[in-house]
Amino acid sequence: MGTLSAQYHQTEQDSVVAQDTVLLATVGRPASTFSHKVLDKLPVPVRHMIVAVLTRVRDPEPEGSLANSQEGAGSPAIALGWLPIMTLTSTLGMLSVAYAYNNSRYGGTVSDTFFLPGVLLIFAPVVMRLLSPAPSRFERISLLCVVGICLYLVKVMTSPLYFSFYDEFLHWRTADDIARSGHLFGENALLPVSPDYPGLEIVTNALSTQSGLSTFQAGIVVIGVARVVMILALFMLNEQIMRSARMAGIATIIYMTNPHFLFFDAQFAYESLALPLITFVMFALAPHQMISVRLNRLEPIAPLILFAKARRKWLSSDLRWITLTAWIVLGAAVLTHHVTDFFLDGLLILWTLVYGFLRLTPLYRSSLAKTALLGVLMSVAGIVRMGNPVVQYISSFLRVAVNELGHVLAGTSSAKPLFVSYNGQPTPLWERMLTASSVALILLCLPFGLLCLWQRYRSNALSCTFGIVALFYPLSQVFRFTNVGGELVDRAAAFLFIPIASVLAIFITQFWSTRRLSWKHTSLISCAASVVFLGGIILASGPSFALLPGPYLVTADNRSIEPEGIQAAMWARSYLGPNNRMATDRINQILMGTYGEQRLVTGLEDNVDVSAIFTSSSLDPDELSTLRSAKVHYLVVDLRLAKALPLEGFYFDEGESGSFQYTTPIDLEALTKFSTIPQINRVFDSGDIVIYDVGGLINASEKP
Amino acid sequence: MRLKNLDLIVALIISAMNVVWALLPSHTPAIGIILALPLVFVLPGYTLTEAMFHKRALEASHRLLLSLGLSLAIDILGGLILNMLPAGLQARSWAVLLGLLTAVFSLLVGYLRRGTQLYGAQSARLRFTIYEFILFGLATTVAILSVQYSAISLANSRTQVLHNSGCSHQFRLKKAVPSVSVCAASR
Numbered sequence: 001m002g003t004l005s006a007q008y009h010q011t012e013q014d015s016v017v018a019q020d021t022v023l024l025a026t027v028g029r030p031a032s033t034f035s036h037k038v039l040d041k042l043p044v045p046v047r048h049m050i051v052a053v054l055t056r057v058r059d060p061e062p063e064g065s066l067a068n069s070q071e072g073a074g075s076p077a078i079a080l081g082w083l084p085i086m087t088l089t090s091t092l093g094m095l096s097v098a099y100a101y102n103n104s105r106y107g108g109t110v111s112d113t114f115f116l117p118g119v120l121l122i123f124a125p126v127v128m129r130l131l132s133p134a135p136s137r138f139e140r141i142s143l144l145c146v147v148g149i150c151l152y153l154v155k156v157m158t159s160p161l162y163f164s165f166y167d168e169f170l171h172w173r174t175a176d177d178i179a180r181s182g183h184l185f186g187e188n189a190l191l192p193v194s195p196d197y198p199g200l201e202i203v204t205n206a207l208s209t210q211s212g213l214s215t216f217q218a219g220i221v222v223i224g225v226a227r228v229v230m231i232l233a234l235f236m237l238n239e240q241i242m243r244s245a246r247m248a249g250i251a252t253i254i255y256m257t258n259p260h261f262l263f264f265d266a267q268f269a270y271e272s273l274a275l276p277l278i279t280f281v282m283f284a285l286a287p288h289q290m291i292s293v294r295l296n297r298l299e300p301i302a303p304l305i306l307f308a309k310a311r312r313k314w315l316s317s318d319l320r321w322i323t324l325t326a327w328i329v330l331g332a333a334v335l336t337h338h339v340t341d342f343f344l345d346g347l348l349i350l351w352t353l354v355y356g357f358l359r360l361t362p363l364y365r366s367s368l369a370k371t372a373l374l375g376v377l378m379s380v381a382g383i384v385r386m387g388n389p390v391v392q393y394i395s396s397f398l399r400v401a402v403n404e405l406g407h408v409l410a411g412t413s414s415a416k417p418l419f420v421s422y423n424g425q426p427t428p429l430w431e432r433m434l435t436a437s438s439v440a441l442i443l444l445c446l447p448f449g450l451l452c453l454w455q456r457y458r459s460n461a462l463s464c465t466f467g468i469v470a471l472f473y474p475l476s477q478v479f480r481f482t483n484v485g486g487e488l489v490d491r492a493a494a495f496l497f498i499p500i501a502s503v504l505a506i507f508i509t510q511f512w513s514t515r516r517l518s519w520k521h522t523s524l525i526s527c528a529a530s531v532v533f534l535g536g537i538i539l540a541s542g543p544s545f546a547l548l549p550g551p552y553l554v555t556a557d558n559r560s561i562e563p564e565g566i567q568a569a570m571w572a573r574s575y576l577g578p579n580n581r582m583a584t585d586r587i588n589q590i591l592m593g594t595y596g597e598q599r600l601v602t603g604l605e606d607n608v609d610v611s612a613i614f615t616s617s618s619l620d621p622d623e624l625s626t627l628r629s630a631k632v633h634y635l636v637v638d639l640r641l642a643k644a645l646p647l648e649g650f651y652f653d654e655g656e657s658g659s660f661q662y663t664t665p666i667d668l669e670a671l672t673k674f675s676t677i678p679q680i681n682r683v684f685d686s687g688d689i690v691i692y693d694v695g696g697l698i699n700a701s702e703k704p
Numbered sequence: 705m706r707l708k709n710l711d712l713i714v715a716l717i718i719s720a721m722n723v724v725w726a727l728l729p730s731h732t733p734a735i736g737i738i739l740a741l742p743l744v745f746v747l748p749g750y751t752l753t754e755a756m757f758h759k760r761a762l763e764a765s766h767r768l769l770l771s772l773g774l775s776l777a778i779d780i781l782g783g784l785i786l787n788m789l790p791a792g793l794q795a796r797s798w799a800v801l802l803g804l805l806t807a808v809f810s811l812l813v814g815y816l817r818r819g820t821q822l823y824g825a826q827s828a829r830l831r832f833t834i835y836e837f838i839l840f841g842l843a844t845t846v847a848i849l850s851v852q853y854s855a856i857s858l859a860n861s862r863t864q865v866l867h868n869s870g871c872s873h874q875f876r877l878k879k880a881v882p883s884v885s886v887c888a889a890s891r
Contacts, residue, residue: 078829078830078831080830080832080836083836084835084836084839084840084843085839087839087840087843088839088842088843088846090843091842091843091844091846091847091850092846094846094847094850094851095846095849095850095853097850098850098851098853098854098857099853101854101857102853102854102857105857105858105861106861106864137765138765141765150847153847153850153851156851156854157850157851157854158854159858160851160854160855160858161855161858161859178793179793181792182791182792182793182794183787183792183793184783184784184787184793185787198783199780202779202780202782202783202784202793203744203776203779203780203783205783205793205798206740206744206779206782206783206793206798206802207740207741207744209793209794209795209798210722210725210726210736210739210740210743210744210795210798210799211733211736211737211739211740211741212731212733212736212737213733213736213737221741225745225772225776226776228772229769229772229773229776232765232768232769232772233769233773236765236766236769273776276773276776277773277776277777280769280773283769314759317759318760321756321757324756325756325770325774328774328777328778328781329773329774329776329777331777331780331781332776332777332780332781335780335781335784336780549858549861562862563862
């Protein structure tokens, strides 16, 4: 019996191997003897799984006849499909979010109950619809625009009346300076590099001056338009690569799961405009390979055959105009954001190298190579422009992050514990699981996606470039174990998700071809996408969903912007006049710098650390020396800093002593010591915010 | 009969209206917004797209993307040009620059299109049934209500915070006199 069983088992195994061999052969690749031998040595379940994976990866037509049946060819009416009902569900999701915000503002605890389900209601139904082969191209694009705009309005609704995100204030100052002076390249102590990259502020100025809208209102519109450009550019870029509207739609909706899509890249900041511009450049250049290869093939026969000559002329004209289009927008991107521009330069260089490696056409004649060179030259020209502090700005940040990582790897400092906020509040278990799952899902699916990309798209230089860039995502995760570098990971995601979304879209389409796609598969993929989406939101929102509206929190960026601080700043503008040199904490810096139009003494602009002035128990000679050398005229003291730990990990500046390591709040006596010094006048006191005139103490009588 | 260059005529009219609007001494915000939006976000990019790809029958989605993207880029590069001029970045200089660019591109497109037939097959039409119309109307209403709800909620919460701090009216009484408290300390 045992022998019969063993024989039967052996016969069954041979049958499975034979079946696997047949399976591999039927998808166009003969099963090689080598792979047969390798597979033979593996256990049956593992072998079967590998064969199943390879079968799916090598499927030459995962979308069947879908890619060929493009709607709109000759059809008289555009099919709306589920667009109307999906639009309604998305807006109902917005309503749920608005309700969550309202409760949150008054200290309610229903934000989790209504906020996350609300954004999910915007996102998940559209994912399910985009996975289906049924929607028309028009419906896919429209659904993506609806989701993108609704998610953008989710951010707008956090503060529909005034700017509330930290970075928004930095750029608002630049925009206001341009509006006041009518000229660019001024100074901004809050973010010294901002005036050198004024693209966003220029467009905002164009709209606000001509329409009469305020900077805030114009900024909302500009970023909204940029959001639409981003979605369209992503869709059409992916459509060019994958030749499928369905895959392009999947890739675009996957991009929206990046942690920065919902809030950070929807704020009034330069990256929010630069990202759509560079995506547009990639879209413009995407047909480059196809056109260049065709031109190369026509080159020898064009002088002989009239048709070939005409075709060559046509293609040359196309190439010329798409290159010009790319160059115009590239120039705009260089003026908009430094890091985004550098990322594009790096991508163009890599793309050129891959293109050259594939030996498609001579590189020296390639428009791609010329575009990469032009991009680098323009970036360098922008950097070396006199007074541009971008090199110092970026290198100081990177230096700190890399040093921190080095110390962690060397064991000289401990890794930053995950899921622990700086103000001591624990992260709930479900949030931890969601965020960990979102990263894990991407890391798990990425290798399969790269395998599918290699099988189907390795002749496309841009696809290969995307595959290489996507590999930076797993590498970047190590920075999560550092304090400063943690921000780097999330910032990088906005760029890395462009290629990652393409890779994952290819993976989804290959593994769940339309032939075998059932409602179970659709639900599974939608659930996974939703986990990545929600996990990304929690990652970016920070502890206690600090990016959402709610009661005041100490040094919590959005949650620290409130009327008392705004009123204090407006008082300073009215009664002290503008451009007084002031020293204060992180939040009052941005309020005084914008509403107050004051000149803030900052670490970035003045290379001065003012934290000790506020945190020390007495004004020692060192602190006095700092006041004198920085020519500080006024101190703005927020007594609430003594009530709690800072959510951001620091009160004044990332580089302050004790940053990310506070265990107790600032001593109240340290903050109130100024009242005991006779030469210091208290000129304003709202209860929580006190403004002191230290001019008498340091003879800082002149305004800058 | 459809005018061959109707789109260019509309572009020229809107550009001219913007220039005239910028020269007027007073402005109604609503009209300013309606005029400025197409001039800033659509017209320069659209006319440049038509000039570059006049021989190509572009799909509507491509045309839209190229129009928006190129308009943003033209705005940014145009701002650089205005910065070099004494007038700088102001309403009039913007209206003149963007209007001029739109006009130049439009005239170029008109010249390039001469003698050519109206291109492209009959484009597909967007048609709504009454059901779809109602759904879109509801969706738009819900979206507007959601944003309004948030705005009202924020405004009310601001008022409440000011009342709670006891400082709502005392800011206005403050004069620039040293050592005067604005309101009772509530530490």
